[in-house]
Amino acid sequence: MKKFITISLSLMIAVVFMIPQQVLAKKPLKIGVLVPLTGIVAQGGLEMKLGIEMAAEEKGTVLGRPIKLLVEDTQVKPPVAVSKAEKLVYKDDCKALIGVFSSGVGLALSKNIDKLNVPFLSTHAMTTKLYGLHPLVFRSGQLANDQTAVGNVKGIMARPNLKDRTYYVIVHDYSWGHDAAERFIALAKENGIKIINEDYDKAPIKTKDWSSYISKIKASGADGVYMAFITNVIPVFAKQASDFGLQNKVKLVSAAAPGPLELEAGGKACYGIFGASDWSWDVDNAKSKDWAMRFWKKFKTIPSDAAVHSYVGAMNLFNAIEKAGNTDAKNIAAALKGISYDGPYGTVRISPKDNCMRNDAVLTETMAAPQNPFGAKVYMKVLNTFSAEELGPKE
Secondary structure, three states: OHHHHHHHHHHHHHHHHHHHHHHHOOOOEEEEEEOOOOOOHHHHHHHHHHHHHHHHHHHHHHHEEEEEEEEEEEEOOOOHHHHHHHHHHOOOOOOEEEEEEOOHHHHHHHHHHHHHHOOEOOOEEEEHOOOOOOOOEEOOOOOOOHHHHHHHHHHHHHHHHHHHOOOEEEEEHHHHHHHHHHHHHHHHOOOHHHHHEOOOOEEEOOOOOHHHHHHHHHOOOOOOEEEEEEOOOOHHHHHEEEEEHHHHHOOEEEEEOOOOHHHHHHHHOOHHHHEEEEEOOOOHHHHHHHHHHHHHHHHHOOOOOOHHHHHHHHHHHHHHHHHOOOOOOOHHHHHOOOEEEEEOOOEEEOOOOOOOOOHHHHHEEEEEEOOOOOOOOOEEEEEEEEEEEHOOOOO
């Protein structure tokens, strides 16, 4: 009898200890998604959101728990983003933060990461200040400014129609634009590429009329332009440059990839924009083509680089949490170091040296699109592929 009671009590205790684990297994794993859904870069933010949502749906569960994405609009304003991040962590109990379009927003969140005490993975911020910034801050997404500069300088040097030109540098007047200009100018000078304005032109983000800047470029005698503009502004500038006859005389090289819908709106005026970036739907491999078609079928919109590297960044985050085996911030961060995902643009690995990704990238030129499943009239044609080792930085 005593033996029976002892066994019964043991079974009851075991069941009691199992219940929390069973309940936890069904409890959603909350991930905070910070993207701009209003304002000047709303389209780019939407594409980021779609990429992360697609990754969450395809991943399904992490640690046996369904993934629940809680999305907040940063409005591309650092104080707003920090406030939204605090809500996601303190009120909503999110175990990680992902997204962020702007370098300024990314740096603001990073300054507050000790207080938030969750991993933050940016899929878009390009500032070089993110390298090794904090043990909980990571990048797995769009190329950093130094990597983009390497790709663009290599692209210029390899192409006769770009190499022997004098470049006018113009950027959006905030941290990302300044960093992009300085990285390009320094590397261009090392390679003998002529820069006409080493102090570079800085345009307010709200600029809509580019006529005064275009007049300055024409008066300078430059026959090349290196621009670091927010993605949706690139076609606007290109259209006005075309209207003023600038594109007949100069070549445009961009530090950021223009969005596909903005290219469609710009039409022929957007032909001839060169630039290094992670991906375009012209990347010729089976995984890329499969991903692009899955994205198209799901959302009925042209696949974009903002969506694809947000998708890849999310997969790296989900896999790291799974590898960590729990939702402890330090354990997830440790798992993110060295994590990699083999996706639409090859293997994307987060370096354990500096918490930022290394991956292959492409040089593209915008031109009339061939027949395609997405109905796109303008596309980024792949001209060359750069290896992760070429782009650096060295580890």
